[in-house]
Amino acid sequence: MHINEVEIEDTFAEAFGMKVATVIITAINEKWAKTAAQLATGFGTSIIACGCEAGVVSTLSPDQTPDGRPGVLALFFTTSRKEMEKQLLNRLGQCVMTSPTSACYNGMEGGKPVTIGGKLRYFGDGFQSSKLINNRRFWRIPMMDGEFVIEEKFNVCSAVGGGNFFILAENQKVCLAAAEKAVKVMKKLPGIIMPFPGGIVRSGSKIGSKYKGQHVSVNTSYCPSIQRQVGADLPAGVNSVLEIVIDGVDEEAVRQSMCEGIRAACLPGILKITAGNYGGKLGQYHFHLHKILSA
Amino acid sequence: MLGITGGKVFDPINGIDGRLMDIWIKDGKVVPEEMIDKSEAQIIDASGKVVMPGGVDIHSHIAGAKVNSGRKMCPEDSLRLLRPRSQITRSGSGLTVPSTHLTGYLYSEMGYTTVMEAAAAPLVARHTHEELEDIPNIDKGVFITMGNNHFIMKCIRDGELGKAKDYVAWLVGAAKGFAIKIVNPGGVENWKYGKNVQNLDDEVIGFGVTPRQILTTLGQINKDLKLPHPLHIHGLRLGQAGNVDITIETMELMNEFNGHFCHVQFMSYGGERGSLPQSASKKIAQAINEKSGVSVDVGQIVFGPATTMTSDGPAQFSLHQRIGGKWINDDLESESGGGLAPLTFKRNNPLHGTMWLTGLEIFLLVDDPWKVFLTTDHPNAGPFLGYPQVIRLLMDRDYRTREFERLHTKAKKNALLPELKREYTLYEIAIITRGGPARRLGLKNKGHLGIGADADLTVYLPDDDKEEMFSHPAWVVKDGEIVVKDGHLVREQPGRTMYVSPNYDPQIEEDIKAHFKESYTISFENYSIRSEHMGPNEKISCD
């Protein structure tokens, strides 16, 4: 299969089940909502070392938020509910509560809730109070600039993490341009984040390493600079590879984003698009590139 | 004329333990079979059923100033139990503090025929009698509080014990009381200075006497006057952790005079003072077992709403301080005081669980059922409607274990109850709900079905679920009339108020008059209650 003369390898991206929480962060204006959200989702590229993968999905207009103020929508992905609770407590507590005028709310129905506001409330030292509005409980913690409002519970749902594709290009410049274009297109789609810097990951990763205690290491098979040493199977002329990793609230969101992203990435100078998998043994979700693109 | 035939009779006073017998009734009394013209007698076929004398409640707050304050304070309690009027009965309301008629109906429907109102200050006993008159279908009496009476304390101070005796005789007659009640002797007087008593030798402010003196003096007087019921005692430190010691000390003190210790569950806690009470059931049961002159009623906790009410003003105040909410206090001149606070006993409350255990353990650890009687100190530990449930807890160990498991973990810790295997028999239940209280009250015609007894009896349908069995007797006969038939109340009739009126030296009246001028705001002449101003009544002789 070819798109814009770029070969799409007949392979599949192998993704895993994850847990997702959708968080609406609001503030007096969009600037401060974004500031809080960016910090809360920061250092959230990979569960390997960050505990969660997180990103801002979109900005929300006042009529889209529970308190009628500008906001942003952020997604947090973790491997378990328990980890989600820990991550949200830390991130919302340290990054959102501390941010001027902020508030944050659960942005998703369904799933099983974790108690976040109900625990952060103790920061109020006895002066916290709650409001039960439309069967949702909101905690109000007095702050030096006013009050911090946070919903008692955030729903945690099943999600899909680790959707991906690789852009194999003739040089680094083209490769980056294609990846950037893909990310730009994918960012407009709902329900996904691309947790790595600017949505792009250059390191790739594989499980295992020659070193004891190092559980993951660089994806050597896609490093052109050592392709002969490792015996990689890269097409001729590939000098640079970038990967885009996608976490989505469900399979469909990942599928759609991969489809649009791959199409956007098929620029001149791109030699091949492929995807990472482990032979289908580890991940429960398989996104076959040909299937996605022909749908 | 009425015959109750073929029933399995449990009549402990006459030693009858489940014998198949016929009971014959004429003119409101149990009579020999030969006095009955069977062609005219109405027959209740009790075959396959259980027959017991009518229930006798030795301690219940059903009428008078405090109870009515409870009704007035708690309109929310009215909504818990509402009874519409019927062709034969009045409407009524209230679960823990039911209105007067409803009180009569509910007791009647539970198979009870005699109930003792546990306390009235003589100054307001007239109120109690007015209410008692409005409680149908049961006979009743009222205990008169004397443990903080100024005149008595003055007599003790001045060493004029004969005077005290005459005064007591006059007072119980004037108030048309049935027995002498002592509530926190001296403590209620001290409460009028914001204080209390903690020990038997603490001083009563302004009188220089001690709780010990008050107890022994009244104990001796009670004995000398040959009142049918021994002193009815609510001692010191009600509800406080560690009060078991003072209770046992008081029992030791009163053993020679005889004493009935009411709602002993509230008086039997271990633990450090000020800490959470623990059950001291073993200790108290041992004391009760050892002392021949002592009897108790339990005041068993029934989970759910209650209205606490007692003449023990300081105890009520400290309860109010602990739980908040509504509180009534009423200081009564020269005599007594009291207080109220509504409360809900919760299974998942560690303290309430402990109290529940304490009561049940006392029931199971006191060897002689003739010394321990069933009460919930209605409505302090829960409404009297909880009796059938308590009976089931005593008779059914599996049920008891299940209920135990539902308690708060803290209450269950170190509890004695799981080890107690005893299950009460029907005969024993008949003792603690009928024979025992009647005998201890000195009511010769109550609590048994021998010839000459008042024709008050209950016919139960046997049921494995003892709560169901004792909740809904099939037949209840009061004074020879069928008041409950097939589980339904079919008749409302007045009950009698029983009172004693011991003799005294009329000379004492001059002293009392002087005392009235000094201490009271009403005159001596307007104080005494005359039997003709009461409803149906019966004087019980003192001999």
Add this chain to the structure above:
Amino acid sequence: MGCVSCVGFNQEIAGIKDDIVLRLKEPTTIPIEAESICPDLFVKRSYREIYDLPVYYGRRKMRLGELFSIDGEKSDFITIEDDVSNVKKIGSKMTSGKIVVHGDVGRHVGASMAGGEIVIRGNAADKAGINMQGGLLWIKGNAGHQTGSALPGENKGVNHGVIIVEGNAGLELGACMRRGIIAVLGDVGDFAGARMIAGSILVFGHLAKRAGAGMKRGSIISFGSSEPLLPTYRYEAIVQPVFIGILLKYLKELGIVFESDMTGKSYERYSGDINALGKGEIFIHVKS
């Protein structure tokens, strides 16, 4: 401040069919107690069975059908035409379904209701929504005294539920409330939120005196004018509470259309009642 029109809401009413229509046959001033006018009881009953439901006309126990004409059966949507200002306890203890009264209604409407919806297009007499446990009570006219308060002797009142009064409300609005939301677009009388335990009361008209007397927790928000608060309330600061935005947003979603956007406005925050727990708060909108 006030409601301009409740467009979405009205459409909703118009869209429902198969309602049971009740109409009082003869106007009377004798009190009628009609706890049986309740969707829970109507939903599975035939015309005949509804006809036979008990009501009290003064002290006379009667059948519903003797006092009301009944059109329809087996529905949990009840429409009452005309004035029923002497009919008490309509919809009390209901748990689901809907009642619309196209006129004034008597005391205790929606008392202890636990779910469902009641709409009064006229005025409601005293004690509307007393001891409410859930659901929505929407009064388009005025409400009487003790709206959303507690039963006699109870120290705990409304627990869950929403009461909206588009007109004015009388004394003791939401007294002893422990959860829930009460919004009054007009004025309210003395002792609003008295002895309140928690919950929110929003007043868009005039807030009379002694608001929040004895309040332990909870919020009273005054968007309009206000009498001076009790001396047992302490002024804290001028704030822009975020939760008010959540409340307003929710009310908008229910169908109230506000004249102007109150979100993000400034309020004086008072805390009290210092004689109770003192954790209650009264917000007074600061006019710019």
Add this chain to the structure above:
Amino acid sequence: MSRIIEDVICKFCGCLCDDIAVETEDDHIVKIKRACPNGRSMFLDYDSSFSKPLVNGREVEWDEAITAAADILDKADSPLIYGLSSTSSESQRKAVELADHLGAVIDSTSSVCHFPTSQALQAVGEATCTLGEVKNRADLLIYWGCNPLVSHIRHFSRYSANAKGMLLPNGRKDRTVVVVDVRPTATSKVADIFLQIKPETDYEILSSLRALVHGKKPEYCIDGVNIEQLEQLAAMLKNCRYGVIFFGMGLTMSTGRSYNVTELFTLVAELNKFNRFSAMPMRGHGNVAGADQVLTWLSGYPTAVSFACGIPQIGPGEFTSVDMLAGKEIDAAFIIASNPAVHFPHAAASHLKKIPTIHMAPVSNGFTGDADVILPTACYGIDAPGTSYRMDNVPLRLRSVLKKKRPTDEEVLIQIIKAVKKC
């Protein structure tokens, strides 16, 4: 023949003074000793002569009057039984039985005096005492919104300010008397401290006092008093030995009503953490306290009880007479021992004129002119005995000093119940 009866109880007001000596001559009262002017005229102005009942203005025999009364009640869909304050508790019990049987609404004059006090009691309870405790112990007396020297004339001398008692051998000298009122009164003139407050500020003052007692300062001082006055009063409240606050309709009739009393009861309850304190309403008529007691033990509720739905229901603002009459919710009224025609607001009183009315009272009280059935009965405490409850709920048995020439309320009620049951 002349005779002197001692220890007679005067039932004019809630004091129920029981030390009155009544001298009669040929079954007429000729002399009263120890009573106050109110009590004296109650006895002396009383006309115990035989008089016949009236039906529609026509004198009839009792049987006919009873039938007429029963007929009115039987026809009514929504009858009201009102009054009860000046009759015996025995009659009150019968009145409640009648109401229960009929499904009527029954309301006492408490409805327009201390029902708000009952509502406050329902909310927070009440720390109280009997009058003897006041006499024997109270060193601080506060009269709030009441004027006992006019309404309860011997209250001061028998029970409170001037009485000598166990711990107060010197009577008035041993006590401090404080009056709180909106205007100078006979009582305020003899007080040690008169706190004159602005009308409608009782709640705020009580609330401020509560704060001060707990060492908290109110945010501002209420117009009309200054903070030093309140601080001084708060200190007195905390530092006395046994304090009592008597209160009257200054609290129950002005805005706030039950909330005013709730605040007062709460203040008094809280003061018991520091010393001993009681509150007591100044109950007015002879047995109005008894009406509350009787209704409570028979129905569970003290005032304004409806039996219409077969069960007792309480309804402040709903089953209270003024509301029901003004709302025309009543179609027949049985007035017992009181006179709403002069004591109710015009709008309520005027409805009484439009509906069939039965009025039962001793002759001398004066009848509502338009009552359809007038039942002249004997007067408790003068020519009929019976039980009455003092303002502190101490029950007393009223004596009869004259021969009874008319039936008692209780006797008539028994007849009416019988007649109604036949209907």
Add this chain to the structure above:
Amino acid sequence: MKKFFTLITGRTKKQAHGLHKGIGSPDYIAATSYVEICPDDIASLGIIEGQKVKLLSEAGSVELAVHSADIPIGLLFIPMGPAANQLVGPETFGTGMPSFKGMQIKVSPL
């Protein structure tokens, strides 16, 4: 005269005494048919003691003779009785108790 007065009704010895004589008796009517106003208010109303004034409330109106009394400025006192009850409205605010104290009254000289 635009200013509102606050009306307090209450008991008096004469009113109580009059009750014994019967509600139709001249004693009772006399004892309940006047209004107390303080001298300052009397002066500012431009009237003299004994003069009749018209009292107007939301509920009704009544004409009564003025008695000068030691009461605060802005307050009116009328003994409880039929005259006062012309001015008292039936509104009880859901409590059963009308505003026997605290009604707002307009006073105009006759």
